[in-house]
Every structure is written in C-alpha cells, then in structure tokens.
Amino acid sequence: MxxxxxxxxxxxxxxxxxxxxxxxxxxxxxxxxxxxxxxxxxxxxxxxxxxxxxxxxxxxxxxxxxxxxxxxxxxxxxxxxxxxxxxxxxxxxxxxxxxxxxxxxxxxxxxxxxxxxxxxxxxxxxxxxxxxxxxxxxxxxxxxxxxxxxxxxxxxxxxxxxxxxxxxxxxxxxxxxxxxxxxxxxxxxxxxxxxxxxxxxxxxxxxxxxxxxxxxxxxxxxxxxxxxxxxxxxxxxxxxxxxxxxxxxxxxxxxxxxxxxxxxxTTLGIAPLTSMFLYGENSLPNARMDWRPEIHDSDGLLVRFQTGEWLWRPAQNPATSLLTNSFAADNVRGFGLLNRDTDFANYQDTEARYEKRPxxxxxxxxxWGPGRVDLLLIPSDQEIHDNVxxxxxxxxxxxxxxxxxxxxxxxxxTAPADLPPGVMTVATRSSQPDKNSRLFVVDFMGEKLKALKKDDDAEAVVSVGEGATLLEQQCFKNPVTGGYRLTFKIGLDGGSTLQDILPEKRGPIELRAFLKFADKSVSETWTYSVVPGKS
Known part of the structure; x- marks a missing residue:
C-alpha cells in the first residue's frame, strides 16, 4: 500500500x-x-x-x-x-x-x-x-x-x-x-x-x-x-x-x-497534498527514531468548516497499516497540511532544514458542495517516503x-500565518503509562490566552470515542509560554478475547478537545486517533 x-x-x-x-x-x-x-x-x-x-x-x-x-x-x-x-x-x-x-x-x-x-x-x-x-x-x-x-x-x-x-x-x-x-x-x-x-x-x-x-x-x-x-x-x-x-x-x-x-x-481527490511524517513530539518511542528530535515535512492537517469551526489533526506514522480519517466538510472553507513547528532546535538537522519546509x-x-476532507496516513520506516x-x-x-x-x-x-486567527494547538505529546492507558499533553497558544488572569478563565472540553474512557483531565495556564496546557488520561476498554490477545485488532479510538471561554468563543478543535497496540 x-x-x-x-x-x-x-x-x-x-x-x-x-x-x-x-x-x-x-x-x-x-x-x-x-x-x-x-x-x-x-x-x-x-x-x-x-x-x-x-x-x-x-x-x-x-x-x-x-x-x-x-x-x-x-x-x-x-x-x-x-x-x-x-x-x-x-x-x-x-x-x-x-x-x-x-x-x-x-x-x-x-x-x-x-x-x-x-x-x-x-x-x-x-x-x-x-x-x-x-x-x-x-x-x-x-x-x-x-x-x-x-x-x-x-x-x-x-x-x-x-x-x-x-x-x-x-x-x-x-x-x-x-x-x-x-x-x-x-x-x-x-x-x-x-x-x-x-x-x-x-x-x-x-x-x-x-x-x-x-x-x-x-x-x-x-x-x-x-x-x-x-x-x-x-x-x-x-x-x-x-x-x-x-x-x-x-x-x-x-x-x-x-x-x-x-x-x-470511485473517488476523486481535489487539490491533493502529499507530505512526509516520520515522527514528532506526539510519537511514542520506537525504532524509527534517531538522534534528531523530530523528522517531518508537515505535522498536521488543518480544516476550516463552513460552520466556522477549525479542526487540527496532528500527523501520525501508523505502526503497521493504513490509517484513514474522513471529516465531513460540506462547502469546505479551507484545508491544508501545515508545518507549525518552525524551530530548528526541534529538528537539529543542518542539511534537511525541516524548520524551513513550507x-x-x-x-x-x-x-465545492457536499463532501469530505480525507487524511491518509501510511506506515513508513524512512524519511525518504511521502506517507501523508x-x-x-x-x-x-x-x-x-x-x-x-x-x-x-x-x-x-510559513505557519501559523493566522491559521486559525484565534487559539490553536502548538504541540501534542503522548506517553503510555501502561498497556491499558494513554496520557496526552496538548498545548494551546493565542493572544487571547496571554490576557487571561486565572486558570478557570479557560475550560477544556474533552470527548473520548468508543473503546476508551476519560480517566482524568487538567487544564491550566503555562507560566513559561503564556498559553494553556491540557493534560488528560484515557483508559482503554477491554475488548473481546481476541482483542485482548491481539490488541492491534481493536479499532481506532477518536479523541476531541477544545478550550471554551467566558465570551462563548472557542479554540480550534484538536482531534486524534488512538489505535491500541499501535499508536
């Protein structure tokens, strides 16, 4: 594939x-x-x-x-x-x-x-x-x-x-x-x-x-x-x-x-984009990684819907099989593959210069009428392959x-270029405390956040799809960046006997999170797919 x-x-x-x-x-x-x-x-x-x-x-x-x-x-x-x-x-x-x-x-x-x-x-x-x-x-x-x-x-x-x-x-x-x-x-x-x-x-x-x-x-x-x-x-x-x-x-x-x-x-892909993502700060430790902190041309998909919602899906490199995401987007107002991380320190590659990639x-x-934005993520073991x-x-x-x-x-x-114009996700980090749970740390940035005085001025809304349960969450102002940090932990639900033996047989678990404020405005929506036993 x-x-x-x-x-x-x-x-x-x-x-x-x-x-x-x-x-x-x-x-x-x-x-x-x-x-x-x-x-x-x-x-x-x-x-x-x-x-x-x-x-x-x-x-x-x-x-x-x-x-x-x-x-x-x-x-x-x-x-x-x-x-x-x-x-x-x-x-x-x-x-x-x-x-x-x-x-x-x-x-x-x-x-x-x-x-x-x-x-x-x-x-x-x-x-x-x-x-x-x-x-x-x-x-x-x-x-x-x-x-x-x-x-x-x-x-x-x-x-x-x-x-x-x-x-x-x-x-x-x-x-x-x-x-x-x-x-x-x-x-x-x-x-x-x-x-x-x-x-x-x-x-x-x-x-x-x-x-x-x-x-x-x-x-x-x-x-x-x-x-x-x-x-x-x-x-x-x-x-x-x-x-x-x-x-x-x-x-x-x-x-x-x-x-x-x-x-x-069967399928027409309009304005198709092709990029590379080997690993980033959201990747669990794996054999694909080397001495460089991150390797990618793009680190996520951004979609702007006709409703006014902005959605950010961080890129991933699946372990073994194709991962497909589809987002209903009638009369879509915009979409693209962005490289939001433009700091050389996060790549350390003096030849490839990934921080300079557009x-x-x-x-x-x-x-464009009724339709959807599709994101295909293809397993890849080398940075020479375009897999997004x-x-x-x-x-x-x-x-x-x-x-x-x-x-x-x-x-x-060069991202972010006011895409979106408000509060956006700037980093997604993850760890696996044990085989039955996942921890996520999501950082949000935007001028609105710097002006907030108290942690409770921004409320995080987290939703977890079928196959997992939200165990805990916390949202607070990051004293270093002036942005807000959301941390949350999910527990993977028990599957069938076959799925317990082969966790890769479980389907992807969809996660969504956003910040909402007292003036009823919201940040962009962060979304993610967790494939038990894989990513």
Missing amino acids: TNTYRFLPFFRSLPRTARIRKLAAVLLVFVLAGPAAPARADGKAFSFQDVEQAAKNLAAAPFVPPPAVAEPLQKLDYDTWRKIRFKTDQAYWRKAKLPFELQFFHPGFLYDRTVKLNVIDGGKVAPLVVTKDMFDYSQVKDLEGQLPPEIGAAGFRVHTAINTSSYLDEFAVFLGASYFRAVAKGQVYGLSARGLAVNTAQQPGEEFPWFREFWIEKPAKGQKTLTVYALLDSQSLAGAYAFTLVPGGETVMDVTSRLYLRTPV SLWIEPRGD VAFFSPNEQAKPGTPMAFDYRMRWL
Missing part, C-alpha cells in the same frame, strides 16, 4: 545520499506526453478555453498512452542521470532579462516520458523546443551521441528574484505525473501538491493522472505573476488547469480546473459527459 505514495520529488533540497535512496524507492511511472490543443483558426488569442476544448476532446476519445523516450534514456541509472546538467546560461527568457526564467529536466531513468511545452507570446502559441544542446553531457560523453537533437523535457522549474533582487532562485517545479511544488521566500522544498487524485486507497488500485502538456505565458518586464496552463490526462478522465503563480513572502497559486470523465471513478493551505474559490496524503472528495462524483469545476487558491506559507 505504501508504494502508491512514493514519488520522485525534487532532489536539490536533499543531501546526495538521501536523493539516491529516495529515487530508488519510487515506483510510479511518469508518463508525460501527448497531443497539443488544436490551433485556433479564428485568429483569437490563446486562452483557457482552448485548454478546456483540448480536455473535452481527450475525454471523448479512448485513452492512448504516450510513447516512451529513446531506449538509451530508459536504461540510465540514477547516478548517470544526475550527471546530466542543465546549462544555466540556456535558461529560457534569460537573455531577454525577464522577471521569470525556465529551466528543464532531462528525461531518462524513471522519467521515461516527456511533456509537451508551449509558449504563449502575444496570444499566439509556439512550441518550446528542448534540445540536447541545453544540457552538459561532459560526465556522460557516450550518451550524447546516441540521442536525437530534440530530446524534450521531463518537466520544468521556474526561477525568479524571490530571495534577493540580484539572483533568480528556483521557486516552483512541475515534474512527474501531476506533481508540483513551490516555496516562499527563505523556504526549502518540502511537501508537494498534485493536480488530481483518483481512487486513492481504493481497489483495485490508485490511478495517477499526469500533466501531458503545458502552455506558459511569456511575462512582460516587471510583471510579478506567471500564468501556466496544463492539460491533464489519465485512463479515466482528462482535465484543463490554469495556474497563476505569484512568488513572494507567501507564494500564491490561483488554480482553475475543469474535469471531464471518460469512465466513472505549509500549504487550500482556499476554495466558490462553493490529504484532499477534498465530493460526495457526488461526476458522470462521463458532465464536467466538474473546482477553483481554489494555494498558499505556500
């Missing part, structure tokens, strides 16, 4: 040994090529409607997988592939001194398909041709002569002056299936996003759509945004996407998407011939 979520990330942010291990773990097939959108015969400027039409045309025809890259590229191992370097002086738009530049990824190794790239200039479309002259083969001289002049690209990255005005840093990457990711100023790559998730955690298995064609709009001098259009394709559907990228202290992407099904699907917040534009997945799933799945529309804003930011 875990293999489903291992994908080839963008390795420049990882140490070399970690990059090698991560590549070796990838099992996805990245197929990225296909037919272009039809050329306009009416002379009008290219627009999103052209991508929509291309998606409709694709969905109306049987699925056709794109051809593979040249055989010599398929035989490359990781060490050879990484020796092929893009020549930075070949960056697209560099000579024009535009505010954005494009660089390209060489196909080969696990990137066994290419994407089709186009540039929109003055409303007119022209192919963006990627040739082997753009790459340095000095360390793999035998390969260059085996390749045609035009080799295509596995994906591309975007550079701009995000950290300093004198240098164009990489801030966004589109590479592999429908994966992409970005950073804001001062950040390093962490979690990723995808265009769409299809049949995640469903039988007979997940389907991975891919962006097979891109159209990138040439920016004007001084322009602060970049527009990218993308054509999505897979066995079951096709889709049209528009991305407006705005890099900065908080990098924003406005996304417009239209989906057209070929065949019915959080990603999704804000729907318009109503979150997305919105509509209750009503579209039928072939009926398009679906989902528009949203993506905010790549």
Whole structure:
C-alpha cells in the first residue's frame, strides 16, 4: 500500500545520499506526453478555453498512452542521470532579462516520458523546443551521441528574484505525473501538491493522472505573476488547469480546473497534498527514531468548516497499516497540511532544514458542495517516503459527459500565518503509562490566552470515542509560554478475547478537545486517533 505514495520529488533540497535512496524507492511511472490543443483558426488569442476544448476532446476519445523516450534514456541509472546538467546560461527568457526564467529536466531513468511545452507570446502559441544542446553531457560523453537533437523535457522549474533582487532562485517545479511544488521566500522544498487524485486507497488500485502538456505565458518586464496552463490526462478522465503563480513572502497559486470523465471513478481527490511524517513530539518511542528530535515535512492537517469551526489533526506514522480519517466538510472553507513547528532546535538537522519546509493551505474559490476532507496516513520506516496524503472528495462524483469545476487558491506559507486567527494547538505529546492507558499533553497558544488572569478563565472540553474512557483531565495556564496546557488520561476498554490477545485488532479510538471561554468563543478543535497496540 505504501508504494502508491512514493514519488520522485525534487532532489536539490536533499543531501546526495538521501536523493539516491529516495529515487530508488519510487515506483510510479511518469508518463508525460501527448497531443497539443488544436490551433485556433479564428485568429483569437490563446486562452483557457482552448485548454478546456483540448480536455473535452481527450475525454471523448479512448485513452492512448504516450510513447516512451529513446531506449538509451530508459536504461540510465540514477547516478548517470544526475550527471546530466542543465546549462544555466540556456535558461529560457534569460537573455531577454525577464522577471521569470525556465529551466528543464532531462528525461531518462524513471522519467521515461516527456511533456509537451508551449509558449504563449502575444496570444499566439509556439512550441518550446528542448534540445540536447541545453544540457552538459561532459560526465556522460557516450550518451550524447546516441540521442536525437530534440530530446524534450521531463518537466520544468521556474526561477525568479524571490530571495534577493540580484539572483533568480528556483521557486516552483512541475515534474512527474501531476506533481508540483513551490516555496516562499527563505523556504526549502518540502511537501508537494498534485493536480488530481483518483481512487486513492481504493481497489483495485490508485490511478495517477499526469500533466501531458503545458502552455506558459511569456511575462512582460516587471510583471510579478506567471500564468501556466496544463492539460491533464489519465485512463479515466482528462482535465484543463490554469495556474497563476505569484512568488513572494507567501507564494500564491490561483488554480482553475475543469474535469471531464471518460469512465466513472470511485473517488476523486481535489487539490491533493502529499507530505512526509516520520515522527514528532506526539510519537511514542520506537525504532524509527534517531538522534534528531523530530523528522517531518508537515505535522498536521488543518480544516476550516463552513460552520466556522477549525479542526487540527496532528500527523501520525501508523505502526503497521493504513490509517484513514474522513471529516465531513460540506462547502469546505479551507484545508491544508501545515508545518507549525518552525524551530530548528526541534529538528537539529543542518542539511534537511525541516524548520524551513513550507505549509500549504487550500482556499476554495466558490462553493465545492457536499463532501469530505480525507487524511491518509501510511506506515513508513524512512524519511525518504511521502506517507501523508490529504484532499477534498465530493460526495457526488461526476458522470462521463458532465464536467466538474473546482477553483481554489494555494498558499505556500510559513505557519501559523493566522491559521486559525484565534487559539490553536502548538504541540501534542503522548506517553503510555501502561498497556491499558494513554496520557496526552496538548498545548494551546493565542493572544487571547496571554490576557487571561486565572486558570478557570479557560475550560477544556474533552470527548473520548468508543473503546476508551476519560480517566482524568487538567487544564491550566503555562507560566513559561503564556498559553494553556491540557493534560488528560484515557483508559482503554477491554475488548473481546481476541482483542485482548491481539490488541492491534481493536479499532481506532477518536479523541476531541477544545478550550471554551467566558465570551462563548472557542479554540480550534484538536482531534486524534488512538489505535491500541499501535499508536
């Protein structure tokens, strides 16, 4: 099951040994090529409607997988592939001194398909041709002569002056299936996003759509945004996407998407996010831990409901089996995977710099209708695997011939960024006094808490689901932080004879807690799953 979520990330942010291990773990097939959108015969400027039409045309025809890259590229191992370097002086738009530049990824190794790239200039479309002259083969001289002049690209990255005005840093990457990711100023790559998730955690298995064609709009001098259009394709559907990228202290992407099904699907995952959580302060001692206090790209899921409630679910790394959480969220107002812990002292990793990993917040534009936010937590023994997945799933799945529309804003930011605007959870700690009990220590922070004078100005409300009993609880002001600390202990109820012998046969126990105040306001809701014998 875990293999489903291992994908080839963008390795420049990882140490070399970690990059090698991560590549070796990838099992996805990245197929990225296909037919272009039809050329306009009416002379009008290219627009999103052209991508929509291309998606409709694709969905109306049987699925056709794109051809593979040249055989010599398929035989490359990781060490050879990484020796092929893009020549930075070949960056697209560099000579024009535009505010954005494009660089390209060489196909080969696990990137066994290419994407089709186009540039929109003055409303007119022209192919963006990627040739082997753009790459340095000095360390793999035998390969260059085996390749045609035009080799295509596995994906591309975007550079701009995000950290300093004198240098164009990489801030966004589109590479592999429908994966992409970005950073804001001062950040390093962490979690990723995808265009769409299809049949995640469903039988007979997940389907991975891919962006097979891109159209990138040439920016004007001084322009602060970049527009990218993308054509999505897979066995079951096709889709049209528009991305407006705005890099900065908080990098924003406005996304417009239209989906057209070929065949019915069981589950659509809208705005899917993929991240890594090996362990954190909430993890019980286990063999996965090393000398570092915490290892994760994200430490929890935050959801904002249309009722005004905010919910925080700390991330976990299950011991042996997939853990799925679903939160009913009709017309959800926002959700995301956050990395709230931004203190280097809590990681101590001078290479990975986990404290600099971005959080990603999704804000729907318009109503998405009835649905739920799903969180999937997958067992993982190494930090090289992405084992956290979150997305919105509509209750009503579209039928072939009926398009679906989902528009949203993506905010790549440094948490907490006023998410939520009031009192939030900043730490979850846990211990296991004995096999039949669990102790939790949950810390809340917020300006409201600092102003409270007495412990009883904030009241904790704790609820324990079936399978356990609340034994004791205490809530008091933390004299060090100015926040409030909630401690409580639960006792695990006796199960069946089989469950007593094999505690892992017990189902998850759901916990909820929040603080309420005299003015009738409340904190965000903290939630957690306890799996007896596992987590």
